Amino acid sequence: MKITNYIYLAATALLFASCEIDNYDEPESFFTGNIVYNGEPIEVGAREVRFQLFQPGFGALAPLDMHLDLDGSFSGRFFDGDYKLKFINGQGPFKAYEVNEQQGDTIFISLRGNTEMDIEVLPYYMLSGExxxxxxxxxxxxxxxxxIITDADARAIEFARLYLNDTxxxxxxxxxxxxxxDMTVGSGNLSGSTALPDGYAKPYIFARIGVKIVGVEDMLFSPVQKLDL
Amino acid sequence: MKKYIYFLIIPFLLGSCSSDSEFLDREPSNILTQNQAFGSPDIVLSVLADLYNRYYDFGTVEDWSSLAQFNVAFWSEAGRYGYFQNGGYGYGDWGTWDYGYIREMNLFLERLELSEALDPADKARFAAEGRFLRASYYFTMVKRMGGVPLILESETYDFSGDATYLQHPRETEAALYDFVISEADAILADLPSDVNTKSRASKGAVLAMKARAALYAGSIARYGASTPQVSLPGGEVGIPVSRAEEYYTTALSAAQSIINGEVGNYSLYEKKPNLSENFASIFYDKSNNPEAIFVEDYKLQSGKVHGFTIANQPRFGAEEEEGGRINPALSLVQSFETLDGEYAPLPIEDASGNPIYYDTPEGVFANRDARLMGTVIVPGSSFKGREVDIFAGIQLADGTIISGDSRGQQKEVMGTDMKVVGFDGPIDGLEFTAQTGFYIRKYQDPKAGSGQRGTQSDVWFIRYRYAEVLLNAAEAAFELNQPAVAAGYLNQVRRRAGITTDLAAADITFDRIAHERFVEFAFEGLHFFDLKRWRIAHEVLDGTPMDAATITDNIGDATKRLTQPFGLWPYKYYNPGDANDGTYIYKIVKPNRVTSADRFQFGNYYSEIGAGILNNNPLIVRNPNQ
Structure with missing residues (x-):
């Protein structure tokens, strides 16, 4: 019986023991910022638009996904190091600027401690005066x-919608x-009206305008507006 | 005394067998050498059987849910509601990258080639079968991944530390389709033209594959032009529009070879007078079935059986305490035309919005395309001689609804004790009941015991059948601007379904072709690839919720929204003394476990290639929009 007790004791001790080599420091540098056009954030849908960071030099190269928040901001925590930032073709209601011919639209970034960076892109449209x-x-x-994009890559507006939610x-x-x-799309302006959900009881509601561009999957949005009822 | 036993053991320890050296030289009894394996046709067939067994199906009766995706049905199983509560699909979904399988098929072909013991005719047939399976898998890959590296011989690593010579870039999507088509041409002569060869490759199977592959390639070329985002500059995804004509021509001529009887006497299955029963029988009648061309076969008491009937049998009177999982959605059920060949919503309300009262629960489904009852078990129809008991509740004269939350529940209604919900439901959220008001009939095995876990079912899974050849020919003919030819093939399939009005050449539109395939091939695993190759998946699955008011609009429209499965629930009308007492009325409902609408993104058209593959081979380019 006593031997069994010792085994339990040893097993319990092992739970607390650990090997020094396993203990990495956690990533400590925040990488934050916004996707902007002329300094103004581009608002997007929820969990829709992402870009990717690659860190070369450590063997297997796997992308680190960065999702954009609704207001066009992003935030992630990484190890210090040199990264390549790449937008995914066809993601987002915008196009990435080409840095130069050889580099394409890849942006080289170096993280040393908390880094804040706004990334300029070229949206198809911008909303204003909501x-x-x-x-x-x-x-x-x-x-x-x-x-905004009026050259050969110009795209028309497919539809605009007014969304309401209780958060x-x-x-x-x-x-x-x-x-x-659906909203009415005029030349240069949008207007519309959405009925409240049936039996809506909360004293406030959140509204947002979304614009779908032909051939672009991810919609462009206005900032979310809280309205008191 | 005990000690003596040790003395007895000692001689045994010292003694030994005289033939130790022979013992170590024994031939292994569980491994065949290459010469043995490829020395007799029986053993070659066993090797081949393993390759057949690893064939990749998108939908298969071995996994019921694989046949009922994309909101053509609700899944009545508690653990699966999540499928209807998330907004879309992962980029990696449906991916396949099994180069291990390809290597084994390449090795098979190489070793077969070296074999000298086989009869040349046998050898040629085996080789053709191996190449058929290899082409089939490349076809599967190109459908899901786009162009992939085309590896046609086994490769070996030389341990030099440099594996770059094993890295191959992706071929173009068109090259993969060209490969499938050219392999089909190359092996055709070596295969038997025998209608009764169904689970092995035959001339019919090869031509059916060729027709399907060419048709898919043609439609990607033609309709891919509408979604330029879904393509890659190197052609790994996307086929130039200029090649559409050529592919459609190939598809039409391959399909016509089968239709004209050049490779065996295939025809539509028309053995039973009841047309719905006839349609259901295609999938379980395995004796002299002229429609099935290439199948995955099963056999009772052999170990190769499946549980499709167990999973999907009507819950009331089921042979096990389960069943009822696939609940076909209203969008599918109402797509079946009337016998006059008209698109019409199910008549549940008259012009002024009052409910229509039916004496029997199946009354609302009268005068519909016979394939409806052959595909779906509707309220009031029977399976294995027992009528299903589907009704959602009792409706009183003032519109009050009384229902229950357990199967067949009794309650007191206006002083009378009565059953207020059927033994098959529908009850929201209660698994195995018909939560849309329907069960599936296709593939259900009518044999006794098919719903028991100890017996299971040996219903086959048809991969290619004659009706598909006809509809492939019709689509190719339509795209080649021969609508009269297309109408002829479509009408054969429609007459078999009991539709009395033939289509004229002027009636043939893209929507017609799409609609016919939607209803004829429901739950056969083809719908998904139709949505993809026509580039309409992002319109049909656009992430916008549906509602009961508009679900009956635009029936027969290829891009009609199908983001959520809806149901149609029968209610018993209870109003003693009234003429309509005891009749049934119907309501369109959304099962309450369906909370979100599916959205198919451009990045879903071709599955994501894993990061591990991209890392190991820098020559591989990623699929678009991911």
Missing amino acids: TFSASSTAVDAAANYDQ EQVSNNGDYHRVWS
């Missing part, structure tokens, strides 16, 4: 849009909206 107003039955909204996460995909309706 106005929202709520009544007891519906939310009205209007906005102006500017076409500040508002997007076109998944569960990120309660109701939506």
Whole structure:
């Protein structure tokens, strides 16, 4: 019996023991910033748009995914080192600038401690001058849009929609909206109205305008607006 | 006394067998040498059987859920509701990269070539079968991954520390399809043209594969032009639009070789007078079935059986305490045309919005395409001689609904004790009940014992059948601007389904072709590739929720939204003394476990190639939009 007790004791001790070589420091450097056009963040859908970081020099090269938040910001924690930042073709309602012919749109970044960096890209459109107003039955909204890419790659607006949700996460995909309706797309402006969900009881609601561009999967959004009812 | 036993043991320890050296030289009894394996046709066939057994199916009866994806059905199993509660698909979904399988097929062909003991005719047939399987797998890969490295001989690492000579770049998507087509041409002569060779390669199987591959390539060329995002500059994904015509021509001529009887007497299965029963029988009648061309076969009491019927049998009276998993969705059920060949929503309301009362639960499905009842078990129809008991509740004259939350529950309604919900449900969230109001019939085995775990089912899984050859020919003919030819082939399939009005050449549109394939091949694993090759998956699965008010619009439209499975629930009308007492009314419902809408992204058209593969081989380019 006593031997058994010793075995248990030894086993318990082993749980606390560990090998020094296993203990890496955790990544300590924050890499944060926004995806911007002329300094203004580009708002996107929830969990939709991502870019990738690659860190060469350690054998197997696997991408580190960075997802954009709704407001176009990103944040990740990494080890110090030199990384390559690459946008994925066809992701996001924008195009990455080409740095130079050889480098393509890859951006070289070096992380040494917390790093904040805004990345300039070229969006197809930008929204401005959003106005929202709520009544007891519906939310009205209007906005102006500017076409930024007007050369051979110019793309038309497929549709614009006004999304409403009861949390500040508002997007076109998944569960990120309660109701939506199509908006009227005029020349340079959008307007529309969405009825509140049936039996909506909360004293506030969040609204957001989304614009779908022909042939581009990820929509462009306005900032989320909280409205008191 | 005990000690004596030790003395007895000692001589044994000292003694030894005289033939120790022979003992070590014995031939292994569990491994065949290459000469033995390729020395007799029986053993070669065994080697080949292993390769056949590893054939990759997208949908198969061995995994019921693989046949019912993309919201053509709801899955009535508690652990699977998550499929209807997430917004889309991973980029890596449906990927396949089994170069181990390809290596073994290459080794098989090389070793077979070296064999001298085999009869040349046998050898040629075995080689053709090996090449058929290899082409089939490359076809599977190109459908899911786009162009992949084309490895046609076994390769060996020389341990030099430099493996770059083993790295091959991706071929173009067109090159893979060209390979499948040219292999089909090369092996055709060496295979038997025998209608009854169904689980091994035959001339019919090869031509059916060729027709399908050429058709897929043609449609990717033609419809890929509408989604330029889904392509790669090197052609690893995407086929130039200029090649569409050529592929469609190949598809049409390959399909017509089968239709004209050049490779055996294949025809549509038309043995039974009841057309719905006839349609269901295609999938379980294995004796002299002229429709099946190439199948995965099963056999009772052989170990090769499957549990499709166990998983999907109607829950009421099931042979095990389970079943009912695949619940076909309303979007599929209402797509079956009327016998006059009209698209029509199921008549559940009259023009002014009042419910229509039916005396029997199956009344609402009357005068529909016979394939409906051959594919779906609707309320009021029977399986294995027992009528399914599907009704969602009792509706009173004032519109009140009384229902229960356990199968066949009894409650007191206006002073009378009565059953308020069927033994097959539908009950929201109760697994194995018909949560959309429907069960699946296709592949269900009517034999006694097929629903028991101890027996299981030997219903075969048809990979190529004659109706697909007809519809492939019809699609190719339509794309080649021969609508009259297309109408002829479509009408053969439609007449078999009991549709009385033939299509004229002017009726043939892209939507017609897409619709016919949707209903004829429901649950056969082809729908997904149709959505992909026509580049309409991102429109059909656009992430927008559906609603009961618009679900009945635009039936027969190829791009009609299908992001969520809906149901159609029968209710019993209870109003003693009224003329309609005891009749059934219907309501469109969304099963409450369906909470999100599926979204197919451009990056889903071709599955992601894993980071490990990309790291090992820098020549591999990534698929677009991922």
